Amino acid sequence: GAVVSQHPSRVICKSGTSVKIECRSLDFQATTMFWYRQFPKQSLMLMATSNEGSKATYEQGVEKDKFLINHASLTLSTLTVTSAHPEDSSFYICSASRDRHPVSSGNTIYFGEGSWLTVV
Amino acid sequence: SQQGEEDPQALSIQEGENATMNCSYKTSINNLQWYRQNSGRGLVHLILIRSNEREKHSGRLRVTLDTSKKSSSLLITASRAADTASYFCATGPTGGGNKLTFGTGTQLKVEL
Numbered sequence: 752g753a754v755v756s757q758h759p760s761r762v763i764c765k766s767g768t769s770v771k772i773e774c775r776s777l778d779f780q781a782t783t784m785f786w787y788r789q790f791p792k793q794s795l796m797l798m799a800t801s802n803e804g805s806k807a808t809y810e811q812g813v814e815k816d817k818f819l820i821n822h823a824s825l826t827l828s829t830l831t832v833t834s835a836h837p838e839d840s841s842f843y844i845c846s847a848s849r850d851r852h853p854v855s856s857g858n859t860i861y862f863g864e865g866s867w868l869t870v871v
Numbered sequence: 872s873q874q875g876e877e878d879p880q881a882l883s884i885q886e887g888e889n890a891t892m893n894c895s896y897k898t899s900i901n902n903l904q905w906y907r908q909n910s911g912r913g914l915v916h917l918i919l920i921r922s923n924e925r926e927k928h929s930g931r932l933r934v935t936l937d938t939s940k941k942s943s944s945l946l947i948t949a950s951r952a953a954d955t956a957s958y959f960c961a962t963g964p965t966g967g968g969n970k971l972t973f974g975t976g977t978q979l980k981v982e983l
Contacts, residue, residue, distance in 0.1 A: 757913075783969070794959065795914075795973045810970075844913055854963040854971045857902050857921060862914040 753779045755847050757863035764870055769833045772866045774845030780825035781847035789842040801828055835870040842867055875960045875974025883980045890947040892977040894960030902963045903936055905945050907956045950981045
């Protein structure tokens, strides 16, 4: 199956700094990528959807200026948490699809292994 | 708000037994998907069932969908210790929307 790689898998940063998480599709071109946030023992909450070459579409309540998403190529999307605070500590997961509308088409969406962010 | 509520929240069974997890949702859907997540890891797609389908099989997995009751179930037969994980249902909306909404998840533990 297709592989989606996230890096770093774990990161610790100081409060007030910015941290970047990368999501790469290793063996396919990802037209669409999704970023989720997951708190321990809870469900995944969609943060934003990004299409290659376009601005990301953010979910209600997600601060665009705080969670910067860039999908500059068909194999790479990045999530930058700016001015991180302890409450931003969480598990961030990306997913990717070849399809522009994978949810409605039912085409497979491939998930990365996630990135643990701890802000101290 | 969460689209899917899963039941039970946690399930502990012996190896060889069957595990059944249920998912209820609130609005009309185009399809419903089940995912598996090992602790602290990413998600793995298990199976997708479309709104016009009632049952689907894949290996030891059996999924049912009842759109009149807005519910789905995932049955894992002859469970193994390696099936220990969290299982999530996720719904895709009607109307061409691109948002996959996840349920609350069931934590399955299969003991030897």
